[in-house]
Amino acid sequence: MRPGSGVYLSLGRAAAQYTQYKFYKFYNFYRLYSTYMYETHSLSDLIHTDPRFKQLKERLGGYARGSDEYLAQLINELPLTSYPDYKAYLKRQSVPLPKGSASGNDSSSHSDIFRNVLSPGNLVTCIDQCLATGYDHFMFSVRQYGSNDCLGERVYDPETKQWAPTYSFQTYSEVAERAHALGSGIMSLVNVKRNRPLRSNDFKVAIMAHNCPQWILTDVACQAYSLTNTALYETLGPRTSEYIMNLTEAPVLVFAKCNLYNILSILPDLEHVNTLVCMEDLTQHELDTINTHLLTRTFNKNNERISMFTMKHVEEVGRLNNIPVIPPTPETVYTISFTSGTTGMPKGVVLTHQNITASNAFVLSTMKIPEAKRGKQLYDLCFLPLTHIFQRQTTSYTLSMGVAAGFLHKPDPLVLVEDLKILKPDFLSMVPRILTRFEAGIKTSLAQSAVQSTIASSIIGSKAARFASHGGTDRSLLNSMLYHRVLIDKIKDSLGLTNNSVIVTGSAPISHDTLLFLRSALDIGIRQGYGLTESFAGMCLAEPHERDIGSCGAVGISTECRLRDVPEMSYFARRDLKGELQLRGPQIFSEYYKNPDETSKVLDSDGWFSTGDVGFIDKKGRIHIIDRVKNFFKLAHGEYIAPEKIENAYLSSCPYISQIFVFGDPLKTFLVGVMSIDPDAVRSFLGERRPELGAMSPADLVATINADAALRREFLLLINRGIEGLQGFEKVHNMVVGLDLLSVDNDTVTPTLKIKRLVATKHFRTELDALYAQGSLIRTEKL
Template sequence: MYETYSISDVIQADVRFQPLKEKLAGYVRGSDEYLAELLNELPLNSYPTYKTYLKKQAVPVNKIVNDGNNTIDKDSHYSDVFRNSLSPEKLVTCVDQKLSTGYEHFMFSARRWPENDCLGNRIYDPITSTWSEQYHFETYKQIAERAHAFGSGIMSLVNVKRNKPLKSNDFILAILAHNMPEWVITDLACQSYSITNTALYETLGPKTSEYIMNLTESPVLVFAKSNMYNVLSILPDLEYVNTLICMEDLNESELKSINESLLTKNFNKLNEKISLFSMKQVEQIGKLNSIPLIPPTPETTYTISFTSGTTGLPKGVVLTHQAITSSNAFVLSSMKVPNSKKNKQLYDMCFLPLTHIFQRQTTSYALSMGVGSGFLHKPDPLVLVEDLKILKPDFLSMVPRILTRFESGIKTTLSKSAIQKNIASNIIENKAARFSSHGGTDRSLLNFLLYHRVLIDKIRDSLGLTNGSFIVTGSAPIAKETLLFLRSALDIGIRQGYGLTESFAGICLAEPHERDIGSCGAVGISTECRLKDVPEMSYYAKKDLKGELQLRGPQVFSHYFKSPDETQAAIDKDGWFSTGDVGFIDSKGRIHIIDRVKNFFKLAHGEYIAPEKIENAYLSSCPYIAQLFIFGDPLQTYLVGVVSLEYEGTQNALSRLHPEVLSLSEEKLFDKINNDPILKKDLLLIINRCTEGLQGFEKLHNMMVGTDLLNVENGTVTPTLKIKRIVATKYFRKDLDLLYQQGSLIRVEKL
């Protein structure tokens, strides 16, 4: 654990924040009034001016030794240590000492905004078989009451069965569900009683769930009704479960039928009886037998988040409440709420899976700011835009695949009319030129009186982004062209971040309106970073500021659950966690992820290939490539690949040379590309011209194309879309061999 050091402490210690210090001077530090004013005046990067911060976002802080001729680091295999320029002296663990846990953040919001919308969804009407045309929310006060009641009920049921005191919280609760308000209520119930939780992947199948449940010895599983079959199927193999809780309502008849007929395994390994309850039942039990709250401390383990892993079984990342508050401090120090929206009800769409730490970080921020979180009316990404149009969120977190679909959809819509296309192209090109040359928000009259009225507001409305202030994207690289296009077409800040499960998601976040886009931003105030040499890949930390990115700080995990060997392999004796990602730090202190350690192989002519570097280069430069798996046979001298493409973008790119493709459906287009060497060659040349900085031997010479070829169902990627190279190679082996049999389509062409 790190010594407590808050944003409040930074403000008191650093003369740069004197204006903010003076604004807070009239309040008792730590009081709700003080905290409200502090949150209202953040972010820190506004002091002394935002432009000052943009010039130097992170700075080297380690001690330097001078040998008389050269200034050298104590260890030449590492770069300097970088910290955020807002707090270079010490790493920040929380916003304020009174907000030292995730639970305290939520309860502060419940006190400050008791009637604010907290969690909401659309209601289904079984009579008309329709969903409501508006979101129905429960308030922060109501959610706090439900979370306390549910937590009390869980404690009562689990401990009676374990024959332990009712206040015993020495167990781990498991969650198996898609995103829904009850997911967050369960999480808050755990925080209320200092219960550690873990989330199971709906997409990874029963064996992974069984492994996690037995490893954690979890006695209670809270699940969505849609997972009832999966839960009952693996129940005979779950050794420690004694309590099953369905998030949705079950009537007495349904509960009786399942408990008496379907729970074929009546007792667990410890001879404890297994029973099923509905969430509403458990809440009622909690109200009748109200167990005193057990608030967490910074040291309390908040969650064990299992990485989906590219090889082998998932690893459990142990994250404390200090990790939550460090994360919140980082986000609040750099996330600006527009002045026009301060102290107003804001909304966020809880879209990315809560199983993954990225969405939990976003939701934690939302709960700390009184934001209302909406949920999709059914767990299907295809209804996202429909629900966005109703909720009209102020911000949301996305992944590149969704943003590239937004881009394709906008371009397709605009291309239906020649006049509309010309007008839109002129506006978007003018906006893009302005952002590329100046940066910053566009406050011109031309923008608001013409561009918005003629085009931008219509595009925003069509996607449900009417009220959008910014979008955060992460988990994979995104094309600079996509970032610039969407920023111009939507006139909205898009912030690319970087993080891992081991760092409670994002530890850096690009500024929303920078002129030179493409970075992941500077390391935040709660983490420090450095680069380590990767000589076998020709990356040298001290010389070029390129190397494996290492992290340390209160936002970074301390160990893997029950895996000392894995922990030792990942964290060195000085506490540095090796991410496995190769980064570059630019002159402003911003991080760029450029490669992945160890994923490299040699082709027949002796050249080393780093596939993730190449994949990232294509993904970040070609907007209509959604996924890419690069493969090189060591007996061959060129690369082939499996490429998932966006239909509209690919169709438009090819139509300039082959107008006939405009009449082809998605399935027929990709089938024709795969079977027509001329068409495939022309597409390859278009794609290869997009990339910059790649050598000829690093470019694709043949490929198989389609839609969503790499997916969780066939096991070729993890739920966070990381490629499982061994599995993918085996799965696509026949296709890859066929590509090599066909040979290089572009061998004679200059790349």
């Protein structure tokens, strides 16, 4: 059922779909669909009915509503935050719904329901009824920007053993043609083996690969044929991949060649696979060798033959068969995105095409393209893992508007700056860990010359003071004629950020000092967002040049939120506007795959998703994440400790540390910590007091700090004095330092950098016991 009838989902449509989606059998049918129905309310509906957007409506008046020309102009005129008055929006970004209204909340244990001030009357489900699915968005770009660059990479020359010095791109039209051929080929090969009609699309497609153009090709191919895909985490080990493959019963696995060994090692335990597709080219001899000698298990549990192909072979099969596309509908399941949980096996978050379109509507409503860049070819670096929903949201946004996505020439973060210098992207999505390294690199480079350091400190200090007092874009002549020419442009060029307009950061808190420094040194907007896999990544995003930094911005136009009391942690929603954040709307998921028990724990009968994160809503209507529900314990003196709140406070206030794990023994009266340090920043600071430390290698620096209690105490006092908002018993009293101590490799964090507390406690047990045996380093100091 296509949009336009006023409702995306209907009970009759749902009944027809019930047999197709086996996982729905676990749920009460009426509850599932009556809870998650959302009337079609597009961004274009909002513009045409709300008098506040009269000016924007007039600008679109010369185009037939729903036409490609209309959609292109609409996207070009966004963001919606610019209308009618951006300054007014900054002062009040979300509003509570009236008490007693149909949508309002009167519960004493919950706050009011908040919606974005741009659309308080309705939650937006899509940009326009003509863009009702992710596939609609991509095909719009194909029609409108067919000759634009789409997917690009640096090509490797096996003869010279060198990577090309420039990016080579496939156009949108070429990507569409290849994706349709790939989808047709996958449908042909899988269904012949299953003895099913060639147009049967009742199976899942699994992907195991680092970021590359073939990943996006596979994703678009799945969308074109309404195939649900799921991504396997290369970092979580073979057992997790086996679990996901068997749970989803995926018959096809599309993978990068570097994962061949891992796949063959678990193949005997994969019950449903019949088709393996290697993304890279292989010679016929290599392919025959694999199929003849390495595929030791030749049939799966369904007695279907297992065989391997290259992606190009599958595309050739697809072109021969040329199965007509099967466009998705809003309720079609787009992906099952498995969360990297802190305990047990990951949960599969079921996300539909309506979740994509709601997400795109939110991002487009708040992201601004500079006027000088409108209508030009723009570039984005697809850097964060596509296994995570954050990057998929970013990529969905860029592919909706003809932007090109480039990829690292090899899956190694160490080549990031090298590729940034070549691609010079206009957009960038990052995580705080990378941005703190940018900060450290800039500071180290500037410190090499005393004169340069003095000039840089003066300029950056002046910029920081301006941002802290005024906010907004700095359009002064002093900035453009002096600061940029003397310093800022050189810094941007050195990092490959020459053309960059905005950086979005998420997945973890970022230090206020880092935000302010990078905004000042790069003179670009850095926007912190918040979201989860269950909300199709970001559902709020801070404005780029706000004076009072630190929030995650207001809830977006496709989601509503409220706060719930957490009395055991002394958070009260109505009294203080602090509590567990709950979300509802067309951007929010509806279930965990084949897991009704876990679904019922976080989704109530009214559709509210309990995030597990504690937040507060400020006077401007912006969300701040301050804690995590259930991550608390008592110390011996009876005080409750919320470790995640404490860790966030340290990371937000201290540029010398990049990771921290706070631990408290319930029989002790103080906290200890495991900290990963930024060696360049720490050397710079401690070297002023102890010059011999300035020349040490990172490993020697770490060993010296850990061995020297007096030095460690001095460092700890520095850190603690810069922390705001914590009481003395909430501060760390002893610590061990290191480099990247918390990692996916040692299983102490998830791929999205959430700490696995039980695992981390066990992993660092020796160090933690030693810290308590040594005692508090700062007990006599006033904190």
